[in-house]
Amino acid sequence: xxxxxxxxxxxxxxxxxxxxxxxxxxxxxxxxxxxxxxxxxxxxxxxxxxxxxxxxxxxxxxxxxxxxxxxxxxxxxxxxxxxxxxxxxxxxxxxxxxxxxxxxxxxxxxxxxxxxxxxxxxxxxxxxxxxxxxxxxxxxxxxxxxxxxxxxxxxxxxxxxxxxxxxxxxxxxxxxxxxxxxxxxxxxxxxxxxxxxxxxxxxxxxxxxxxxxxxxxxxxxxxxxxxxxxxxxxxxxxxxxxxxxxxxxxxxxxxxxxxxxxxxxxxxxxxxxxxxxxxxxxxxxxxxxxxxxxxxxxxxxxxxxxxxxxxxxxxxxxxxxxxxxxxxxxxxxxxxxxxxxxxxxxxxxxxxxxxxxxxxxxxxxxxxxxxxxxxxxxxxxxxxxxxxxxxxxxxxxxxxxxxx
Amino acid sequence: xxxxxxxxxxxxxxxxxxxxxxxxxxxxxxxxxxxxxxxxxxxxxxxxxxxxxxxxxxxxxxxxxxxxxxxxxxxxxxxxxxxxxxxxxxxxxxxxxxxxxxxxxxxxxxxxxxxxxxxxxxxxxxxxxxxxxxxxxxxxxxxxxxxxxxxxxxxxxxxxxxxxxxxxxxxxxxxxxxxxxxxxxxxxxxxxxxxxxxxxxxxxxxxxxxxxxxxxxxxxxxxxxxxxxxxxxxxxxxxxxxxxxxxxxxxxxxxxxxxxxxxxxxxxxxxxxxxxxxxxxxxxxxxxxxxxxxxxxxxxxxxxxxxxxxxxxxxxxxxxxxxxxxxxxxxxxxxxxxxxxxxxxxxxxxxxxxxxxxxxxxxxxxxxxxxxxxxxxxxxxxxxxxxxxxxxxxxxxxxxxxxx
Numbered sequence: 001x002x003x004x005x006x007x008x009x010x011x012x013x014x015x016x017x018x019x020x021x022x023x024x025x026x027x028x029x030x031x032x033x034x035x036x037x038x039x040x041x042x043x044x045x046x047x048x049x050x051x052x053x054x055x056x057x058x059x060x061x062x063x064x065x066x067x068x069x070x071x072x073x074x075x076x077x078x079x080x081x082x083x084x085x086x087x088x089x090x091x092x093x094x095x096x097x098x099x100x101x102x103x104x105x106x107x108x109x110x111x112x113x114x115x116x117x118x119x120x121x122x123x124x125x126x127x128x129x130x131x132x133x134x135x136x137x138x139x140x141x142x143x144x145x146x147x148x149x150x151x152x153x154x155x156x157x158x159x160x161x162x163x164x165x166x167x168x169x170x171x172x173x174x175x176x177x178x179x180x181x182x183x184x185x186x187x188x189x190x191x192x193x194x195x196x197x198x199x200x201x202x203x204x205x206x207x208x209x210x211x212x213x214x215x216x217x218x219x220x221x222x223x224x225x226x227x228x229x230x231x232x233x234x235x236x237x238x239x240x241x242x243x244x245x246x247x248x249x250x251x252x253x254x255x256x257x258x259x260x261x262x263x264x265x266x267x268x269x270x271x272x273x274x275x276x277x278x279x280x281x282x283x284x285x286x287x288x289x290x291x292x293x294x295x296x297x298x299x300x301x302x303x304x305x306x307x308x309x310x311x312x313x314x315x316x317x318x319x320x321x322x323x324x325x326x327x328x329x330x331x332x333x334x335x336x337x338x339x340x341x342x343x344x345x346x347x348x349x350x351x352x353x354x355x356x357x358x359x360x361x362x363x364x365x366x367x368x369x370x371x372x373x374x375x376x377x378x379x380x381x382x383x384x385x386x387x388x389x390x391x392x393x394x395x396x397x398x399x400x401x402x403x404x
Numbered sequence: 405x406x407x408x409x410x411x412x413x414x415x416x417x418x419x420x421x422x423x424x425x426x427x428x429x430x431x432x433x434x435x436x437x438x439x440x441x442x443x444x445x446x447x448x449x450x451x452x453x454x455x456x457x458x459x460x461x462x463x464x465x466x467x468x469x470x471x472x473x474x475x476x477x478x479x480x481x482x483x484x485x486x487x488x489x490x491x492x493x494x495x496x497x498x499x500x501x502x503x504x505x506x507x508x509x510x511x512x513x514x515x516x517x518x519x520x521x522x523x524x525x526x527x528x529x530x531x532x533x534x535x536x537x538x539x540x541x542x543x544x545x546x547x548x549x550x551x552x553x554x555x556x557x558x559x560x561x562x563x564x565x566x567x568x569x570x571x572x573x574x575x576x577x578x579x580x581x582x583x584x585x586x587x588x589x590x591x592x593x594x595x596x597x598x599x600x601x602x603x604x605x606x607x608x609x610x611x612x613x614x615x616x617x618x619x620x621x622x623x624x625x626x627x628x629x630x631x632x633x634x635x636x637x638x639x640x641x642x643x644x645x646x647x648x649x650x651x652x653x654x655x656x657x658x659x660x661x662x663x664x665x666x667x668x669x670x671x672x673x674x675x676x677x678x679x680x681x682x683x684x685x686x687x688x689x690x691x692x693x694x695x696x697x698x699x700x701x702x703x704x705x706x707x708x709x710x711x712x713x714x715x716x717x718x719x720x721x722x723x724x725x726x727x728x729x730x731x732x733x734x735x736x737x738x739x740x741x742x743x744x745x746x747x748x749x750x751x752x753x754x755x756x757x758x759x760x761x762x763x764x765x766x767x768x769x770x771x772x773x774x775x776x777x778x779x780x781x782x783x784x785x786x787x788x789x790x791x792x793x794x795x796x797x798x799x800x801x802x803x804x805x806x807x808x
Contacts, residue, residue, distance in 0.1 A: 066755040082747040329478055343486040351470040358445040361762050364570040
């Protein structure tokens with residue numbers, strides 16, 4: 001089951017409901033990142049409580065550990081990780097990128113921000129700059145960052161792996177180009193990704209579970225004509241919805257351009273996911289341009305280092321280790337209904353981070369995820385009421401909206 | 405308020421209720437360790453759910469960070485850490501020991517087991533073997549393991565600090581001798597501890613909060629006459645109950661002897677706490693000898709390295725990283741009602757530990773604490789029913805009971 005219904009629009013922004021076999025997702029929605037079958041530091045019960053609607057895990061990481069067969073043996077990823085709500089998996093395309101060309105170029109999704117490996121930089125023992133990946137027409141060879149073992153992904157086996165995982169929304173294998181790749185390479189990677197998309201759909205018709213849906217991924221780097229071409233091509237296949245992947249350019253402005261070139265060329269009635277983006281400002285800019293869902297490690301990763309999301313602070317962030325919170329006996333956010341804000345003070349959280357107590361991560365992650373859900377709820381309401389612009393202004397993003 | 409009522413006995417073992425201003429503790433009880441105002445990896449809500457009745461924090465650690473004034477400003481330790489149940493604090497005597505003579509001798513409470521500092525070995529940058537502590541008649545000077553700053557504890561200020569923390573059950577400053585200390589030093593330390601006990605009671609009458617109770621600490625190392633002397637001396641002061649501290653000898657057998665020499669010389673009607681002991685076997689042996697409460701880092705510390713308590717496994721422990729749990733889709737303990745066992749499999753926990761996911765610690769700690777509560781509940785019931793011996797036999801401790 002996969003149904004997407006738009007309830008209201010506000011300019012290009014829309015609010016609606018995405019129905020999966022494991023429940024509904026009210027959009028625009030933040031997708032919590034549970035790369036390795038766990039949202040780091042919290043339990044599914046915490047997630048339900050803060051209002052998390054959907055989690056994204058990672059095919060590449062789960063293939064390496066614990067392996068899709070073990071997860072299938074557990075009854076699928078939902079049962080394995082104890083999450084009965086909607087669940088999606090990224091294909092591993094971005095990991096090809098970050099261990100391959102991204103590593104060669106030393107860049108990430110947006111050239112200036114290098115995405116670390118999820119908490120396991122120490123495990124990556126290869127010489128920096130050496131690609132662990134070889135792409136050919138049929139698929140991609142890569143070396144496990146865990147133990148150096150060799151693996152191969154093809155458009156077909158990536159679908160088979162995700163069929164075993166049993167996640168509700170799955171993604172095809174794609175090749176992510178780096179912001180530093182030239183036009184020529186970006187074209188050839190995009191065209192290969194398109195051929196892989198067709199093969200993925202074919203494989204999905206064979207291996208996909210009845211409850212699963214496959215999204216198409218739009219590539220094309222930061223080139224206007226390529227993004228349009230890719231959006232049009234992917235739109236014409238039989239995908240249930242779309243994900244915007246790959247290089248988003250060298251600046252936030254480039255990212256906005258990529259969205260402007262891509263989204264209008266996707267069918268109105270199908271959902272649009274933006275891969276790996278989820279800072280507050282970026283969410284507003286993407287929602288405004290018609291994106292429905294986002295996933296990003298940022299809220300949970302920031303939580304683990306004591307950066308707490310809090311409305312009204314610079315960039316809506318509060319660095320709890322700052323000494324001015326030493327005797328601050330107020331909650332992180334006074335009006336936040338999360339367990340952390342209802343029971344603990346900034347002074348206590350600062351103490352826990354300062355003393356490196358593991359509970360710090362639990363409490364901070366609960367709050368940051370609660371913050372994201374409350375933000376998304378405000379965004380959904382503002383679209384329904386037709387005042388998204390005012391909400392953005394209230395959050396301090398009016399100049400950005402007009403200017404960049 | 406502090407009331408202790410014995411409900412039933414079985415040999416020297418007893419079961420009863422310890423009533424504090426923050427609630428009742430059914431004894432024998434396991435006291436969860438929350439050294440730095442947090443039980444590592446879990447929240448007070450998790451603790452309530454598994455049935456934790458009482459937590460012990462540490463005066464020494466909280467004095468160094470965040471400081472008792474900051475905790476007092478928060479409204480006391482209960483409010484600071486969000487725990488409204490009974491709360492006790494150890495005085496810091498053991499820390500004098502482990503940073504002082506224990507460090508010189510390279511030994512802990514029982515000579516063969518060196519108690520690590522709580523998760524912060526890396527912070528202890530002093531040359532191993534060099535004592536950070538100087539004891540004199542009036543008190544003790546020590547250097548912070550955090551920043552090298554100088555501090556002084558006296559019997560009086562340790563009471564003042566705990567008055568600020570506002571914990572329900574507090575302990576006087578004592579000097580813990582090492583199992584390798586000779587008789588002569590053990591005598592002089594014990595006698596000083598006795599003089600400090602008198603001063604602590606005096607200070608308590610001045611600074612203690614109405615809801616607080618002060619326990620006396622029995623010292624005397626592994627010497628029969630000294631333990632008796634100490635128990636008798638401490639019994640004659642005005643303490644609300646007693647704690648058995650210091651060196652428990654060089655083996656489990658020595659520990660049993662220390663209890664045999666100590667407990668019968670304490671008043672029947674007052675509660676007895678055994679400091680820093682809490683492995684399953686030790687709990688049975690201590691309960692059998694009339695101990696009412698225990699605290700120990702072992703269940704929570706083991707949880708953090710993937711050692712899960714599970715009835716019937718060797719030593720009732722299961723090392724989740726063992727490859728035989730790779731595809732074990734059963735819970736850690738099939739009959740355990742904890743959140744972890746109700747929702748997750750051994751295979752999943754093994755995956756989380758293997759992938760170093762922080763949620764591993766949360767789930768493992770919940771289970772180990774639940775295990776301890778269920779064990780204590782069984783012990784309480786067996787005492788009430790007069791069949792503690794049978795329970796010990798069922799847990800595989802009959803030979804130990806008869807032999808060592």
